[in-house]
Amino acid sequence: MATLHTKNAARAMMAPAVIVLLIWMIVPLAMTLYFSTLNYTLYNPFSTPFVGFENYSYFLNDPTFLAALANTLVLVLGVLAITVGGGILIALLLDQDFYGVNIVRLLVIAPFFVMPTVAALVWKNMMMNPVYGVIGQFLQALGIAPIDWMTDVPLLSIVIIVAWQWLPFATLILLTALQSLSMDQKEAAEMDGAGALSIFWYITLPHMSRAITVVILIQTIFLLSIYAEILVTTQGGPGSQSTNITYLVAQQATSYGDIGAASAGGIVAVILANIVAIFLVRLIGKNLDA
Amino acid sequence: MGQIHLEKVRKAFGDVVIIPELDLQIEDGEFVVFVGPSGCGKSTLLRLIAGLEDVTGGKIVIDGKDATELPPAKRGLAMVFQSYALYPHMSVRKNIAFPLKMAGMDKAEIDKRVDYAAKTLNLDNYIDRRPAQLSGGQRQRVAIGRAIVREPEAFLFDEPLSNLDAALRVGMRLEISELHQRLKTTMVYVTHDQVEAMTMADKIVVLRAGNIEQVGSPLELYTAPRNTFVAGFIGSPKMNLIGGAEAGKFNAATMGIRPEHVRLSTSEGAWKGTVKVSEHLGSDTFLHVESPVHDEPLTVRAGGEFPVHSGDVVYLTPEPDKVHRFDANGLAIR
Numbered sequence: 001m002a003t004l005h006t007k008n009a010a011r012a013m014m015a016p017a018v019i020v021l022l023i024w025m026i027v028p029l030a031m032t033l034y035f036s037t038l039n040y041t042l043y044n045p046f047s048t049p050f051v052g053f054e055n056y057s058y059f060l061n062d063p064t065f066l067a068a069l070a071n072t073l074v075l076v077l078g079v080l081a082i083t084v085g086g087g088i089l090i091a092l093l094l095d096q097d098f099y100g101v102n103i104v105r106l107l108v109i110a111p112f113f114v115m116p117t118v119a120a121l122v123w124k125n126m127m128m129n130p131v132y133g134v135i136g137q138f139l140q141a142l143g144i145a146p147i148d149w150m151t152d153v154p155l156l157s158i159v160i161i162v163a164w165q166w167l168p169f170a171t172l173i174l175l176t177a178l179q180s181l182s183m184d185q186k187e188a189a190e191m192d193g194a195g196a197l198s199i200f201w202y203i204t205l206p207h208m209s210r211a212i213t214v215v216i217l218i219q220t221i222f223l224l225s226i227y228a229e230i231l232v233t234t235q236g237g238p239g240s241q242s243t244n245i246t247y248l249v250a251q252q253a254t255s256y257g258d259i260g261a262a263s264a265g266g267i268v269a270v271i272l273a274n275i276v277a278i279f280l281v282r283l284i285g286k287n288l289d290a
Numbered sequence: 291m292g293q294i295h296l297e298k299v300r301k302a303f304g305d306v307v308i309i310p311e312l313d314l315q316i317e318d319g320e321f322v323v324f325v326g327p328s329g330c331g332k333s334t335l336l337r338l339i340a341g342l343e344d345v346t347g348g349k350i351v352i353d354g355k356d357a358t359e360l361p362p363a364k365r366g367l368a369m370v371f372q373s374y375a376l377y378p379h380m381s382v383r384k385n386i387a388f389p390l391k392m393a394g395m396d397k398a399e400i401d402k403r404v405d406y407a408a409k410t411l412n413l414d415n416y417i418d419r420r421p422a423q424l425s426g427g428q429r430q431r432v433a434i435g436r437a438i439v440r441e442p443e444a445f446l447f448d449e450p451l452s453n454l455d456a457a458l459r460v461g462m463r464l465e466i467s468e469l470h471q472r473l474k475t476t477m478v479y480v481t482h483d484q485v486e487a488m489t490m491a492d493k494i495v496v497l498r499a500g501n502i503e504q505v506g507s508p509l510e511l512y513t514a515p516r517n518t519f520v521a522g523f524i525g526s527p528k529m530n531l532i533g534g535a536e537a538g539k540f541n542a543a544t545m546g547i548r549p550e551h552v553r554l555s556t557s558e559g560a561w562k563g564t565v566k567v568s569e570h571l572g573s574d575t576f577l578h579v580e581s582p583v584h585d586e587p588l589t590v591r592a593g594g595e596f597p598v599h600s601g602d603v604v605y606l607t608p609e610p611d612k613v614h615r616f617d618a619n620g621l622a623i624r
Contacts, residue, residue: 184375187342192389192436193363202388206379 035263042257055264064240064248069272071155072244075162076223080216082163087170087215088208092200094171095178105175112168120229123161124150154234154242161229166222170215177211178204213287217280224273245269291353292444292476293318294339299348301334301500308334309500311348316444316478316493321470323479325487325523326497332480333448335497339478340369340446353443363392368437369446372453374429376421376436382408383417386435393440407435427458434469444476451486463489484524488512496520518620521546527576527589529614536561536583542615542623549576549591551612556598559605563588565598579604 036055038048059065094105111119128149130136136146149157181204189199227246230236236243236251243251249269252262294316301309308331316322324332337343339350341362350358357365368389376385386407390400408414411431421429430450437445447466451459467490470477481487487494488508496503496511496519504516508524515521521529529546537545553559554577563581575596578587590606598604615623 182373182375184371184373185377187362188369188371188375188436189377189388189392190342191340191362191367191369192440193392194388198392203377206377209379 032263032266035259036267038260040259040263042253042259045259048260051260055260056268059252059261059265059268062248064243067240068243068245068248071240071242072224072246074155075159075226075244076220078156078159079163079166079223080219082159083166083170083219084212084215086163086167087174088205088212090167090171091174091178092204094175108171109168111165112172114165116165116228117232119165120161120232123157123164124233128157150234151238154238158226158229158233158242161233162223162226165229166219170219173211173215174208177208181207209287213284216284220276220280221273224269224276245272291318292316292442293351293353294444294476294478295351296339297349297351299335299338299350300346301331301338301343302346307500309338312500312502314495314502314505316476319474319476321467321477321479321490321492322495323481323487323491323493324495324497325481325484326503327523328482329499330497331500332482332497334500336369336446336448336478336480340367341365366443367446368440368442368444369448370430370433370437370450372449374421374433374450374453376429376432378421381418381420382413382424382432382435385421385432386413386439389436389440403439404435407439410438411435426454427462430454430462431465434466438469438473442475444478447477447479449480449482451481452483466490485526488524494524496523514622514624515546515614516622518544518546518616521614521616521622527591530584530588531616532584532588534583537615540613540615543618544616544620545608546614546616547608547612549589551609552588552590553607553609554590554592554596555605555607556603557605559607561588561606563604563606565600565602565604567600568596568598570595577604579606581606 037050037052039051039054040048090108094101094108098104114122125133127134128136128147130146130148133146133149135149139146147153185203185207186199189203194202225246226244227250230242230244230247231250234242236247240248245265246269249262249265252258252265294314296312296314298311298313299309300307300311312335324335326332334343338345341357341360345358348358349356352365352367377388380388383404386404387400390403395403404417405414408417411434413428413431413435416424416428421432424432433450450466451462454462463486466477466479470490479486479490491508493505494508494511495505498519504511504520506514511520511524515524515529518531522531525548527549529548530552531544531546533544537543561581561583563579565577566580566587567578569576569578573594575592575594577590577592577596577598579590580587588606590604617623
């Protein structure tokens with residue numbers, strides 16, 4: 001019963017949770033905003049004079065910033081393309097009935113359980129190492145000169161590693177969507193004269209559109225903040241060829257000890273992430289409406 | 291043309307035989323209803339004709355051509371599914387146009403045919419809606435529309451009315467019958483509802499466990515059921531099937547008498563019984579009567595109001611020329 005009394009009681013009971021949540025989110029954000037206006041370095045943490053927007057202009061005018069922005073976009077878009085495209089194909093395969101399909105499904109999902117740092121180290125040392133990596137050995141067996149992945153194509157290497165990690169997630173979500181497609185619709189389309197490709201294009205793909213939207217939205221959030229994979233493989237290099245915004249922000253603090261610039265960078269990253277979010281929701285969010 | 295001949299068609303899933311060898315002729319323009327209890331293989335039979343399942347043995351001949359190996363789309367048949375199977379992300383127009391688009395027909399011709407189908411089925415006002423925004427009956431009509439635009443040789447209906455409420459079902463039953471009158475195209479219709487079968491069919495095929503029990507017009511099945519199964523399945527309420535001594539008086543192992551062919555009296559008659567339940571429908575009264583001649587209650591119809599209540603004593607007399615006689619194997623004695 002929604003009486004005045006129960007409403008007040010409800011407010012009182014919700015208050016602690018709301019207050020904790022507010023503190024949890026507002027305090028770090030406020031501190032970041034505050035630090036971003038100070039000349040605050042780890043070399044002299046006791047003198048932190050107010051400098052206004054100087055940290056922002058320093059961070060935004062850093063030539064690495066634009067490169068990192070471009071790298072971030074390439075990383076996000078590249079991984080999305082591979083995981084959504086590959087996820088659809090693998091989901092289509094796993095939706096078939098074949099002997100041992102349950103074990104294969106389990107194996108396909110396995111990479112998702114490997115920690116990012118571990119996955120990246122395994123890829124760097126066991127797969128992509130030009131001398132003793134599996135890919136290098138394979139290429140050599142074919143008589144092709146091995147590629148020095150981390151040096152020659154650092155960003156592509158990271159895209160591959162991250163895509164490998166996120167492919168299971170995309171596959172899993174898309175597979176469940178695929179399994180909810182009613183057999184009747186496929187049969188009706190078959191009766192209507194649609195071939196396998198037409199059924200995929202006109203029936204299956206539209207049916208999966210909502211799941212694809214979910215995959216893109218969720219992955220984008222996580223892909224914007226890729227850090228561990230870069231740290232343990234290329235460390236953003238060579239030069240800044242594989243530095244993304246997140247890594248650049250962290251670098252300000254860890255390599256240069258500049259808390260002020262790192263905070264400013266953090267705020268810039270938040271703003272950029274919001275721009276991407278608005279853009280995405282406008283572009284594909286309508287798929288989520290029932 | 292819409293002739294479908296099944297020759298020695300067999301279907302088995304692994305070791306489980308759904309349809310042992312079966313022969314059936316469906317002639318051009320006929321409205322054929324497959325009827326039978328659930329699990330009798332009637333839907334499987336329809337799917338075999340449609341090409342959605344492969345036959346294990348035998349031949350399916352459509353219009354004189356062997357269609358056994360043809361893919362569904364090449365058989366010239368259109369199907370209406372129990373779930374309607376509309377494409378949820380397409381408007382009504384796109385749903386109906388889909389088979390034509392797949393056939394590569396040009397845009398103007400598609401529009402013309404879709405508009406015509408929509409008009410015939412009273413869908414013009416909903417043409418730009420999505421299936422989710424339509425009622426059950428409207429969805430049903432869209433599904434039928436999608437079937438008729440192709441101008442198929444024959445229509446296949448797989449229990450199309452079972453998801454509708456009772457009132458709508460009666461209306462759609464009429465609409466489908468009218469559609470058949472107008473198009474004069476062969477229709478094959480699957481249902482478990484013998485009322486639908488009786489009211490719509492030119493020819494009823496009664497199936498049990500994949501076997502054809504009897505083929506015939508609704509009245510043939512009603513007046514001359516070939517065996518006790520058909521006798522019990524066709525007609526509503528069910529025929530009373532009585533064995534033992536009473537049947538012996540008619541020189542039969544089992545005698546059958548329909549509820550509407552029993553004379554009722556409160557004073558005299560062949561069988562004495564007590565009323566267990568009386569169902570008053572206004573136009574008819576159905577009595578369930580317990581009688582020593584049979585261990586299950588007998589169903590009897592009285593026209594109009596028949597003023598008896600639970601516990602009253604009544605006398606029943608079967609009309610002698612309406613008695614069905616069956617031998618020990620359940621086959622009719624003629």
